[in-house]
Amino acid sequence: MAEAHQAVAFQFTITxxxxxxxxxxxxxxxxxxxxxxxxxxxxxxxxxxVIKGVYPASPSSWLFVAIGILATMYMQSDPSxxxxxxxxxxLPLSLHVSLSAQSQTMVxxxxxxxxxxxxxxxxxxxxxxxxxxYHRWIFELHGRVSNTTKVWGTLLGLFSRSKPLLYxxxxxxxxxxxxxxxxxxxxxLESVRPLLTDPEFKRMTVxxxxxxxxxGNKLQRYLKLKALWATNYVSDWWEEYIYLRSxxxxxxxxxxxxxxxxxxTPTTIQAARAGNIITALLLxxxxxxxxxxxPSRVPGTFIPLCAAQYERMFNTTRTPGAETDVLQHWxxxxxxxVYHKGRYFRLWVYRGGRxxxxxxxxxxxxxxxxxxxxxxxGEEKLGALTAGDRVPWFQMRKQxxxxxxxxxxxxxxxxxxFFVTLDDEEQGMRGxxxxxxxxxxxxxxxxxxCYDRWFDKSFSVVxxxxxxxxxxxxxxxxxxxxxxxxxxYTLATDAFQLGYMEDGHCKGEVERSLPPPQRLVWDIPSxxxxxxxxxxxxxxxxxxxxxCHVFPFRDFxxxxxxxxxxxxxxxxxxxxxxxxxxxxxxxxxxxEASMTRLFREGRTETVRSCSNESCxxxxxxxxxxxxxxxxxxxxQASEKHQNLYRLAMTGAGIDRHLFCLYVVSKYLGVDSPxxxxxxxxxxxxxTSQTPIQQMELFxxxxxxxxxxxxxxxxxxxxxxYGVSYIIVGEDMINFHVSSKHSCSDTDSHRFGAxxxxxxxDIMTLLSAxxxxxxxxKGAVRSKSK
Numbered sequence: 001m002a003e004a005h006q007a008v009a010f011q012f013t014i015t016x017x018x019x020x021x022x023x024x025x026x027x028x029x030x031x032x033x034x035x036x037x038x039x040x041x042x043x044x045x046x047x048x049x050v051i052k053g054v055y056p057a058s059p060s061s062w063l064f065v066a067i068g069i070l071a072t073m074y075m076q077s078d079p080s081x082x083x084x085x086x087x088x089x090x091l092p093l094s095l096h097v098s099l100s101a102q103s104q105t106m107v108x109x110x111x112x113x114x115x116x117x118x119x120x121x122x123x124x125x126x127x128x129x130x131x132x133x134y135h136r137w138i139f140e141l142h143g144r145v146s147n148t149t150k151v152w153g154t155l156l157g158l159f160s161r162s163k164p165l166l167y168x169x170x171x172x173x174x175x176x177x178x179x180x181x182x183x184x185x186x187x188x189l190e191s192v193r194p195l196l197t198d199p200e201f202k203r204m205t206v207x208x209x210x211x212x213x214x215x216g217n218k219l220q221r222y223l224k225l226k227a228l229w230a231t232n233y234v235s236d237w238w239e240e241y242i243y244l245r246s247x248x249x250x251x252x253x254x255x256x257x258x259x260x261x262x263x264x265t266p267t268t269i270q271a272a273r274a275g276n277i278i279t280a281l282l283l284x285x286x287x288x289x290x291x292x293x294x295p296s297r298v299p300g301t302f303i304p305l306c307a308a309q310y311e312r313m314f315n316t317t318r319t320p321g322a323e324t325d326v327l328q329h330w331x332x333x334x335x336x337x338v339y340h341k342g343r344y345f346r347l348w349v350y351r352g353g354r355x356x357x358x359x360x361x362x363x364x365x366x367x368x369x370x371x372x373x374x375x376x377x378g379e380e381k382l383g384a385l386t387a388g389d390r391v392p393w394f395q396m397r398k399q400x401x402x403x404x405x406x407x408x409x410x411x412x413x414x415x416x417x418f419f420v421t422l423d424d425e426e427q428g429m430r431g432x433x434x435x436x437x438x439x440x441x442x443x444x445x446x447x448x449x450c451y452d453r454w455f456d457k458s459f460s461v462v463x464x465x466x467x468x469x470x471x472x473x474x475x476x477x478x479x480x481x482x483x484x485x486x487x488x489y490t491l492a493t494d495a496f497q498l499g500y501m502e503d504g505h506c507k508g509e510v511e512r513s514l515p516p517p518q519r520l521v522w523d524i525p526s527x528x529x530x531x532x533x534x535x536x537x538x539x540x541x542x543x544x545x546x547x548c549h550v551f552p553f554r555d556f557x558x559x560x561x562x563x564x565x566x567x568x569x570x571x572x573x574x575x576x577x578x579x580x581x582x583x584x585x586x587x588x589x590x591x592e593a594s595m596t597r598l599f600r601e602g603r604t605e606t607v608r609s610c611s612n613e614s615c616x617x618x619x620x621x622x623x624x625x626x627x628x629x630x631x632x633x634x635x636q637a638s639e640k641h642q643n644l645y646r647l648a649m650t651g652a653g654i655d656r657h658l659f660c661l662y663v664v665s666k667y668l669g670v671d672s673p674x675x676x677x678x679x680x681x682x683x684x685x686x687t688s689q690t691p692i693q694q695m696e697l698f699x700x701x702x703x704x705x706x707x708x709x710x711x712x713x714x715x716x717x718x719x720x721y722g723v724s725y726i727i728v729g730e731d732m733i734n735f736h737v738s739s740k741h742s743c744s745d746t747d748s749h750r751f752g753a754x755x756x757x758x759x760x761d762i763m764t765l766l767s768a769x770x771x772x773x774x775x776x777k778g779a780v781r782s783k784s785k
Contacts, residue, residue, distance in 0.1 A: 083112055131155055176596060178220070266499075268466055274422065309477070315330045344409065357507075383453060387453075408520075409522055427468045450536055484710075548748060590687065594649055686722050692728065
C-alpha cells in the first residue's frame with residue numbers, strides 16, 4: 001500500500017559491493033517534525049505544572065520576594081532574623097571555596113527567599129482551600145446576602161485575580177465530607193414519606209432506626225477512614241460499581257447522546273461537516289493539553305468546579321472484563337477511527353507535527369466516502385460486540401483480538417482520539433413530519449443500527465449524509481455537563497470560527513501528497529461472527545424497545561418563569577411531578593442529577609425531587625383548593641426543591657452516602673435489610689438538566705436559529721421515564737423523553753403532552769397571581785394620588 005511505503009524512513013539491501021543504504025529524506029523529515037511537536041508538548045506540560053503548582057501566586061512572584069529580601073539586606077537589615085547566616089554556614093564546602101563571602105551571602109539570601117516564597121504559596125493555597133470550603137453562600141436568599149458572605153466573596157475575588165489554568169484549582173478544592181448518618185437517615189425518611197402508606201412508613205422508620213443504632217455506626221467509621229485517605233470517598237466506588245461492573249449492555253442503559261443545532265445545518269456536505277467537526281474537537285483537545293480552557297465556575301461567581309473529568313475525555317476506551325471493565329487512557333493519539341458502510345479506517349490528522357486543515361480532513365474523509373472496497377467477512381457488524389452483554393465481548397476480545405491483525409486493528413480503534421461514524425442516513429427536523437424526525441434522530445444517536453457506533457469509546461461522533469451530526473458518549477469516565485462543554489465549543493467553533501466557503505466546503509488548502517486513510521484489516525473467524533450475531537440480536541431487541549420523544553417547548557421559557565420569582569429548574573421539576581401524577585395516577589421516587597464538583601473529583605448526587613411539599617401542591621391543584629392556596633403551596637414546594645438541590649451540591653445529599661455504606665457492608669460481608677431495600681428502590685422518573693455553560697460562544701440575538709437541542713438518555717426503569725431538558729435563551733425549553741414500548745403503562749408521546757400541559761397550567765396559575773399583584777399595586781398608587 002502507498003502509505004506503507006511512505007512510512008519507511010530507510011531501507012537497506014546487501015549487494016556484492018556491500019550494504020546499499022537508501023534513505024527517505026521526506027520520511028525522516030516527518031519523523032523530525034513529529035519529534036519536535038512531542039518535545040514542545042513536554043515543555044508545555046512542565047511549564048503548566050510549575051504555573052498551577054504555585055497558584056494562586058505566579059512564578060514571577062518569586063522575583064519580587066527575592067528583590068525585596070536583597071533590598072532589605074542592602075539597607076543593613078536582616079529580615080530573616082538570622083536564618084540567612086545559618087543557611088550560609090550550611091552551604092556546601094565547594095561553594096565556600098569558590099565564592100567570596102559576599103557571594104555566599106547572596107546565595108544564602110536567594111535560598112531563604114525561595115523558602116519564604118514557597119511558604120507563602122502554601123499559606124495562600126491553604127487560605128484558598130478554606131475559602132472554597134465555605135458553602136453558606138448557596139443558602140443565601142437573593143437580595144439578602146449576609147456580611148460574612150460579602151467578605152468571603154471579596155476575598156475569593158482577590159484570590160482569583162490571577163488567570164488560572166484549567167487545573168489550577170484542583171489541589172485547593174475541599175474534599176467531599178461524609179454526612180452524619182443521623183442526618184442522612186432523617187432526610188431519607190422525609191423523602192419517602194409521600195410514597196409510602198402509614199404502615200409502610202412506620203416499618204421503614206423501624207428499619208432505619210435499627211440500622212443507625214447497630215450496623216450503621218460501624219459502617220460509618222470505615223467510611224470516615226476512607227474519606228481521610230481518599231481524595232473523594234464516593235467517586236472511585238461510583239465509577240466501578242455503578243458503571244464498570246455492569247455486565248449488561250451499555251448501549252441505551254448507560255450511554256447518552258447530544259444533538260446538533262435544531263434549525264441550522266451549516267453545510268449539507270457530509271465530508272465538509274466532518275472536516276470542521278473533527279478539527280474543532282482536536283482544537284478543544286489542544287486547549288485541554290495546554291490547560292488553556294478557563295476553569296468551569298458556578299455561573300456568576302468566582303467559585304471553581306472540579307476539572308478532573310477532562311483528563312480522560314480523549315484517547316480513552318472502556319475495555320470489557322470478566323467481572324469489571326477497565327478504562328484505558330493513552331497519550332495523545334494523532335489519528336481518529338472512522339466507520340463507513342461496514343469498513344473501519346485509521347485517519348491520521350497530523351502531518352509532520354502539524355494539525356491538518358479542515359479542508360485537508362474533508363479531503364481525507366471524501367476518500368473514505370469514495371472508497372468502493374467491500375467489508376471483510378464479519379467486519380460490517382463488528383461494533384455490535386460493544387453494544388451487547390459485556391462478558392461475551394470480553395471472551396471474544398481475549399481469545400480472538402489479542403494478537404495478529406485483529407489486535408492491530410482493534411488497537412487503532414481503542415487508541416484513537418475518538419470515533420467517527422459516517423452515517424449513510426439523513427436526520428434532523430426536516431420534511432413533512434419534523435416532530436417524528438426528531439424522535440428518529442434521537443434513537444439514531446442513542447443506538448443507531450446497534451453496530452455502526454463503537455460504544456466503548458469515550459465518545460463517538462456521528463456525521464449524517466445530509467450534514468447533520470451528533471454524538472454518543474460513554475458514561476463511566478465523565479458526566480453529561482463535561483461532554484456538553486466539549487460539544488458547545490465544537491458546535492460554536494464549527495459554525496462561527498472555522499466556517500465554510502460559499503459552496504459548502506471547508507476553508508483552507510490541501511496538501512496533495514497526503515497518504516490516504518489506512519483501511520483496517522480483520523481476520524474474523526466463524527465463532528466471532530456467531531457471537532456478533534448474538535450480541536446484535538440482544539442489542540436490537542433493546543433498541544427496538546426504546547420509545548423516544550423530543551420536542552421544543554416554545555410557549556415560554558426561563559424569562560417568564562423568573563418574572564414569577566421562581567427558580568426555572570424548580571418550576572420544571574414540579575411540572576414533571578404534576579405530569580407524572582396525571583399520567584400514572586400517583587407519585588414515584590424521582591431522580592434529578594445534581595453535581596458535586598464543588599469538591600475535588602466530585603461527580604453527581606441525587607436530588608429527590610418528589611417531596612412532601614410538591615405532593616401537597618399537586619394534590620391541592622388537582623383537588624378543590626383555592627388558587628391562592630395552590631400558589632402558596634407551589635412556592636413552598638419550589639423553596640423546598642431549591643433547598644434539596646443546595647444540600648446535594650454541598651455534600652449533604654442522601655444517596656451517595658447510603659450507596660457507600662452499602663459498599664462497605666459488602667466488603668465486611670454483613671447484610672443490612674435497610675440498605676438492601678433502599679438500594680433496590682426503582683427510579684421510575686429519572687431527570688437531568690443539560691446546562692448551557694458557554695453562552696458567550698453563541699450570539700442568540702444576531703443568530704437566533706443557532707439553538708442547541710441538548711441531549712438525552714434511555715429510561716432507567718423498565719416501567720419508568722427518562723427526561724432530559726435544556727433551557728435555551730429566555731423563551732425556549734427542549735425536552736427529551738424516553739420510555740419502553742414493552743411497558744403498557746408508559747408512553748413517551750403521552751408523557752410529553754402531559755409535560756406541556758403541566759407547564760402551561762402552572763404558568764397560568766402563577767400568571768394570575770402576578771396580574772392580581774400588579775393590579776393591587778396599581779390600585780394603591782391610584783388611591784395615593
